[in-house]
Amino acid sequence: MALEQYIQRIDDKLHLLLKKLQQVQAENVLLKEQLQAQEETLAARDETIAALENKLHLAKMAVATQGTPSSREDDEEFRKEMRNKINDYIKEIDRCIALLNS
Template identity: 65%
Template sequence: MLLEQHIQRVEEKVLLLLKKLQQEQADNALLKEQLQWHQQTMAQQQQAIESLEGKLQMAKIANVASGPPSTQEEDEDFKKEMRNKINDYIKEIDRCVALLNG
């Protein structure tokens, strides 16, 4: 009789552990879905930021290029912006050439 009670308690504990395991697995699956959603949202937001930064960069260049620089500082800023933009284009061209050769 004592052995049967002990076996029954062990079975109850095993069933309880299985139930907890199933709950943890369900929670884990939900958290994985939420993580994936947040990662996708973050990637979309990063793309939007990059797009807006590009537009801002082009607007700055267009603004400076639209008229003569009024100060030497603006002239230096314009030259710096243009150098950076040209360097970016050169890097992009180099990447394209590497892809074509690879």
């Protein structure tokens, strides 16, 4: 009798363990879905932030090109920024030309 009771307890514990495993797996799936949703939300926010930063940058450049910098430092900063932007464009054009030639 003791052996049958021992086996029954092990069987009960096994069923309980399997039930907990299923619960943990279901929770894991739910958490993965929530993580995916949060990552998508974060990516959308990052895109929005990048677009707004770009608009702000363009607005600053537009104000600076109107010839009304608030100080000589702003004018020099604008020139450096414009040089860097032009150099970036030239590098990108050179890469495109290299790709077309290859």
